[in-house]
Amino acid sequence: MKTTIEIEQVAVILKLLGDKTRLTMMKILDGGACCVCEFVEIFQMTQPAISQHLRRLKDMGLVQEEKKGQWVFYSINENNIYYPFVTQILNQLPSQKDKLEDLEKQGKRISCC
Amino acid sequence: MKTTIEIEQVAVILKLLGDKTRLTMMKILDGGACCVCEFVEIFQMTQPAISQHLRRLKDMGLVQEEKKGQWVFYSINENNIYYPFVTQILNQLPSQKDKLEDLEKQGKRISCC
DNA sequence: ACTTTAAATAAGTATTTACTTATATAATAA
DNA sequence: TTATTATATAAGTAAATACTTATTTAAAGT
Secondary structure, three states: OOOOOOHHHHHHHHHHHOOHHHHHHHHHHOOOOEEHHHHHHHHOOOHHHHHHHHHHHHHOOOEEEEEEOOEEEEEEOOOOOOHHHHHHHHHOOOOOHHHHHHHHHOOOOOOOO | OOOOOOHHHHHHHHHHHOOHHHHHHHHHHOOOOEEHHHHHHHHOOOHHHHHHHHHHHHHOOOEEEEEEOOEEEEEEOOOOOOHHHHHHHHOOOOOOHHHHHHHHHOOOOOOOO
16 A cells, blocks of 8 residues: 655655754664664764654654653654655665674663563 | 665665655656756745755755756766666656646746757 | 653744845847 | 847755764663
């Protein structure tokens, strides 16, 4: 089943991705779930700033959250209508896994489960 | 030859495309050159508003202009580093050629050459 | 219970954005 | 030359954006 993509809606998605923080977040999440506090470390931004970016991505349905204890993990919502579209964009971006590796080295990676 | 795409630069491109007017402009130009006054008709916006959108696209190198008499025609700049990236996005958008056909019916299409 | 940690929300602010109207530039037509 | 048409630029404005700090909510550890 393929729903017709509206150009206006695509513009909204692109505007959302047209921010280096959110775009990098999406690329990171493309490699697996990530926790809010990890993003705070990675981007060296205040926690509210990170939460607000994640909320915008969630409001658009691009990501979903899952609570695990005191942490909240975000992940790509593969069921979103625009997931195939977004994936095509993310696939063209350079890997950001070095950012997670740096976290790991600092011992700041939150191990889920 | 493939230049590495920087995620920050991609964010800038996406922000530029994250506007329904500019995104539609790019999709229309994907089908061939178009003149400023045609865009004014299509989008029913003031001429300065159209010119300003086109200038932003030109400043980023996504489009190029060519003067033909009193008209200025804009077209996709296929030599831009980000052209392959942008094309992948445009290819996923619904055709906008109905907009040009409507112009044609109204006799408002500028015939180049 | 109290403290700590993680995250969300609220409210305020500086900057950016997309428009507007007015004016300037440039080419063609009379 | 003068008028007309097409476009660009300038300046102003309302709304949106991405932050900030302060506060609230909620879970876990003591």
